[in-house]
Amino acid sequence: MKTFSDRLNAALNAENMSQAQLAEAAGLSQPAIQKLTSGKAKSSRKVVEIARALNVRPEWLSGGIGEMREDFATKPRDGVPVSEAQGRPIKAWDSSDPLEDDEVEIPFYKSIELAAGNGRCVNEDYNGFKLRFSKATLKRYGAEPKYAAAFPVSGDSMAPVIPNGSTVTIDRNHTKIVDGGIYVIEQDELFRVKLLYRQPGGKLIIRSYNSSEFPDETAGIDTVKIIGRVINWSVMAW
CATH class of the missing domain: 1.10.260.40 (lambda repressor-like DNA-binding domains)
Incomplete structure (x- = not known):
């Protein structure tokens, strides 16, 4: 050591x-x-x-100073003291409500499901669905609101990190591949959400989190269109 x-x-x-x-x-x-x-x-x-x-x-x-990990008995436990916990009201809203100062609306392409397994591709979405998003969150990722978009995920190849039914938000202005980044891509007439790694000779490794069921794939960079980098995802508990 x-x-x-x-x-x-x-x-x-x-x-x-x-x-x-x-x-x-x-x-x-x-x-x-x-x-x-x-x-x-x-x-x-x-x-x-x-x-x-x-x-x-x-x-x-x-x-190499001290122990690898703190003693569990002395390590502070995370959580909020019950005496300090305070509830906050949840404000319901619909499309007719005006945006708050820190909110923007981004398109939610509900009919375009991203393949995280046996994927599918529907090239057009006329539903006009929107999601409200915090400007501060987009700014944290360096994303401009006009380039943000959201999509549903179909399949389990990115589980457990991005399971079936999740919603991912992407920055369409971020198309430069950073090794290990999660991207929405168009490949073989399918929209997919995958981890990407560049390889010599103009190749890409296309990787899934669920690698035991979905092994790595190799493809030419020129055969893959980068739609945008995933900057946020939401996951339902069940």
């Missing part, structure tokens, strides 16, 4: 997490994680994010 890579690999094994999963959780590319695990890179400016994703102490991961 003398080097950063030793500690990082030990934490990955302890958490039973893949390099791709860590990259996604920490906001890094998979090649960046690979450099760290192999020792080619000695540390990272995102050591706190990496430590949080791996449920280890940043001091330990960065410099």
Whole structure:
């Protein structure tokens, strides 16, 4: 455990997490994680994010100081004290209600289901459905409201992260591929939602979270149209 890579690999094994999963959780590319695990890179400016994703102490991961994890008995438990919990009224609204100052409406293409399994493609949606979205949330992702759009997801290839029935929001202005990013793509006359990784020779790896049932695919970059990068998704409990 003398080097950063030793500690990082030990934490990955302890958490039973893949390099791709860590990259996604920490906001890094998979090649960046690979450099760290192999020792080619000695540390990272995102050591706190990496430590949080791996449920280890940043001091330990960065410099080997102290224990890998805090003692559960002394570790603060998350939650809100019951005495401080306060309910807030929920305001119902419909299409006739004016937008709040921090709200915008984005198109919701309900008839265009994104393939997360045995997908389908309906190229047109005339329903005119809208979703209300926070301007602050879009700004956080650097997305302009005019480029935001939402779609329903059909299938289980992206489960458990994005299960069947989820709604994803994309930035249509973000079409440059960042390895490990989640994108809505058009391929073979299907709309799909997948993780993308660039490969030498103009190739792409198209990956699903549910990789045990949906193994990686390889395709030419010129055969895949990037519709936009997924910036947000909502998931129903059941």
